[in-house]
Amino acid sequence: MSLKDLLDASSDNSLSGQKWHMLRQSIVKHLLSSGNATIAELGSELQSSVPTVTKAVNELLTEGYVVDMGKITNSGGRRPSLYSINPTCxxxxxxxxxxxxxxxxxxxxxxxxxxxxxxxxxxxxxxxxxxxxxxxxxxxxxxxxxxxxxxxxxxxxxxxxxxxxxxxxxxxxxxxxxxxxxxxxxxxxxxxxxxxxxxxxxAFGEYHEGVVDEEQNVIYVNYGWGVAIGIITDGNLYYGKSGYAGEFGHSNIFDNGIICQCGKMGCLETEISGWALVNQFKEAISAGKQSKVVLDDNSKSLQHHAIIMGALQQEDSLCVELVSKQSEKMGRYLSMILNIFNPELLVVGGDFSLLGGYVLLPIQSALKKYSLGLVNRDVKLKKSSLGARAxxxxxxxxxxxxxxxxxxx
Ligand SMILES: [Zn+2]
CATH class of the missing domain: 3.30.420.40 (ATPase, nucleotide binding domain)
Structure with a gap:
């Protein structure tokens, strides 16, 4: 049986039918958050009698929502069974x-x-x-x-x-x-x-299964082809009115006359992003600088990746120079985010995070230089641990x- 059925409203409209449905949902929810529990623990948590909880758990067992994990081993006397959510429900x-x-x-x-x-x-x-x-x-x-x-x-x-x-x-x-x-x-x-x-x-992936430990106020920077931030406040994703919060990359920062992907001029992305990195690399080559990296014009959206890999795997000096310069700038503008949000943790994700120290160290040093001392003292800087799976x-x-x-x- 699918858990989707349990999520639907009860077909029994009587008060007792509704209460029974809610108790079954509460048991599932508790098992999801606690991992597993005995009947006595469920009864105490949900303020229901042991016979009532036993009946509900037996029903959930029969229907396949819950599994019996066997008797617990660390108590004397009669050993109670431990119940857990069925992973395949x-x-x-x-x-x-x-x-x-x-x-x-x-x-x-x-x-x-x-x-x-x-x-x-x-x-x-x-x-x-x-x-x-x-x-x-x-x-x-x-x-x-x-x-x-x-x-x-x-x-x-x-x-x-x-x-x-x-x-x-x-x-x-x-x-x-x-x-x-x-x-x-x-x-x-x-x-x-x-x-x-x-x-x-x-950002939500990192919060639940990645680099975030106990922190509840987190800024995740997606530093890749484009640039954006994910904002978590008090453990919840922040959306803004219509869901457009976090468009950090399209903040008007530079007076450089470069048109951004969004159509406006001088956005942060025009100098700090994967696509900006590609332009900076091409300009440097045109100006006579040397590099071991050759960009493939057939896969434009992967060109920034080739430069990142050039820095990481070949220690190509032009690639290293360009990513370090960008990261220092990134740190400078992230200091504004720190001053505004005062987060506990700043996570750097996206393609640039593959660079590890090449990107984190310049960011760290710029954050120290440009953000308020007290705000900077509160924040930890970490690299995404989920990488491409985030x-x-x-x-x-x-x-x-x-x-x-x-x-x-
Ligand atoms: Zn823009």
Whole structure:
């Protein structure tokens, strides 16, 4: 039986029927957050009698939501059984759509991947064909995973740019005036679909399963082809009114006359981003500087990656010089973010985070130089630990979180 059934409202409208449904939901929710529990622990936590909880747990066992983990070993006398959520009672699908590839993963309810594919070939174009191709790839992945679609609670798709999650619209890719994109994709996949901004999903992934420990106020910087931040305040993702919060890369910073991808002039991205790095590299070569790296004009969105790898693997001096300069500048402007948010943790993710010290050290030193001393003292700087998996993990976490809020409090 799918957990989706338990999330729906009870078909029994009597007061006792509603209460029973809520108790069953509460048991599932408690087991999800605590990992496992005995009947006595559940009774005390949910303020219900042992016979009532026993009856509800037995029902959930029969229906396959809960599993019996065996008797606990550390108590004297009669040893009670330990119950846990059945990992196969629900699955979550996470999809990260990049410019030249897509990554997809299916997690069970215990956040374990049953199937994951990173960097699958897919070219993101703003066309109906490209959208159908994406849906096709997702359907094939689900089929290959051999998980019954009925057991998948929902899917979350990460796209870059402006995403209105509540209304299901994407404004940079696959925009349609008539219908929300999540509805269109949902029809193709036959699954509930949520859209999420890629950086926000990555931030959420790091918060739940990555480098974040106990910190509740976190800024995640997606430093890649473009630049954006994901904001977590008091453990919750911050969206702003319509979901466009975090567009740090499009802050007007420079008086350089360079047109940004967004159409405006002098955005932060025009000097600090993967695409800016490519332009800076080409200018340096034109000006006569030498490099071991040769850019492939057939895969433009991977050119910044080649420069990053040139610094990391070949210690190419031009590549190292360019990424260090950019990172120092990045630190300078991140100091504004520190002063505004006073976070406990700043996580650097995205392609540039592969550079480790080459990017973290200049950022660290610029943060110290440009942010207020007291604010800077509060913050830790870390590199993303999820790397290329951050988006897919984050997308799965977003669907799971949404499901949990549907369960009773
Ligand atoms: Zn811009």
């Amino acid at each position: 629900a699955y979550f699908l996470g999809i990260e759509v990049g410019r030249s590839s897509m990554s997809i993963g299916l997690q069970n309810i215990k956040n374990e991947f049953v199937s994951i594919e990173l960097g699958a070939s897919f070219v993101l174009e703003n066309t109906q064909e490209s959208l159908l191709e994406l849906c096709n790839l997702i359907n094939l992945f689900v089929e290959d995973s051999l998980v019954d679609k009925k057991m998948i609670v929902g899917a979350c798709i990460n796209l870059s740019g402006r995403i209105n999650t509540m209304e299901g619209f994407s404004y940079n890719f696959f925009f349609s005036e008539n219908r929300p994109l999540n509805e269109i994709i949902s029809e193709q996949l036959d699954l509930p679909v949520r859209l999420e901004n890629d950086t926000r999903a990555m 988006g897919v993990i984050g997308a799965c976490c977003v669907v799971k979180e949404k499901m949990l809020t549907a369960l009773v409090n």
